[in-house]
Every structure is written in structure tokens, then in C-alpha cells.
Amino acid sequence: QQQVKQSPQSLIVQKGGIPIINCAYENTAFDYFPWYQQFPGKGPALLIAIRPDVSEKKEGRFTISFNKSAKQFSLHIMDSQPGDSATYFCAASLSGAGSYQLTFGKGTKLSVIP
């Protein structure tokens, strides 16, 4: 059972465009929602994260929008650049567990065309 569903699988935008990646989760106990960026041959790196008591969070060109009632969250990348071309993963976790473990979506491969 996939607990975090991510779409689209791939995305191509022109430089300066605003790619949007969407995720939906099932477990209402999740209380932390990070986004990771992964370049080929590298491990995932934390980009930005949000908790469900906040509807939006911005860090530089990256914005997370969160809809608790719909159990959905999304990543927007403003003024996208070719260097943003990577695979993006949404994830979720719950606090209070004995260990910190992330449930990841399947990823979105973003290509930003110059």
C-alpha cells in the first residue's frame, strides 16, 4: 500500500516556468512533510519541509502549499533554472515513533529547458 502518492512522474518546463509537483498522503498521523532533491549519482538532499499547522512555507524560490483537509501538499519552484533539473521526492513521517523514518513518494523527474 503506497502511503504517499506523487504526481506527475515527469515534468518538462522552460527556464523561468513554475513547475508544480503534487503529493497526497493517506495516514492522518503524519505530521512532517519534507521535499528532497536528488541529482544523478547522489543521495537525496533536503530542500524544504512543512508541518500541518502551516498552509504555506517559502524558502527562496521553493514553496510548499499544504491542504490538511484534502491530505495533499505540493511543491512550486519559482523562476525555474536548468540547474533545478533533478528528481524531486515528497515524503512524510510521524513524530513520537521510536525511530525517525520517512515514507517517500515515487519521485518526479524535472527537466528545465534553457
Next chain:
Amino acid sequence: ETGVTQSPTHLIKTRGQQVTLRCSSQSGHNTVSWYQQALGQGPQFIFQYYREEENGRGNFPPRFSGLQFPNYSSELNVNALELDDSALYLCASSSGTAQLYGYTFGSGTRLTVV
């Protein structure tokens, strides 16, 4: 400050063999988690080690086992390799077991089982 180092970067094994993957955690980090990332998928949590003990495990069979050493480095052992074990294995270190500490991922070990 060094990051998370994994070795080897690539290896090829035959079905039924055993493999050991190694991870050196980031300086100051005492917790290590392991993830399996199949091609085109998001990482899946295998287990977490803290103070040399396993303190959380995902949905993986017992032939996946691990160790953590007093210097906080870690090993992932997989016995009786199956073709489906072919994946990128990611190690992530953190300064605690709780969600608030976050992860630093290594670049992974690409395992191919033939």
C-alpha cells in the same frame, strides 16, 4: 566536516550470495538509517540503528540485517541475494533518533544482482 561516506559505490553479486555494504556517518552523528531505492522509485526505509541497537525496522525480511559500531559507522548485510535486491542502497546519518534531527544522506551503493 565530512559528510556521509558509503562504500563500495558499485558492486555486482550473484543470486544467492551475501553482501556487506558500509557507511561512515557524518561527524557528530550517532544514528544511522538505511534505505533501499529501486530504479524509478522513492527510497524505502529498511532500519535505523542507535547506540549499536536496531530501534526501528521497515517491511524488509530478516535476511536484511545491520550493525552499528562504537564509532557510529554501520554495515548493511543482505543474505541469500535475490534479483529484486538490485537497487541503490542509501545510508543516512543524524544526530538523534527523533524527527527534528533530520537526515544527511550518502551517495549510495549501487547493487546489481545477476
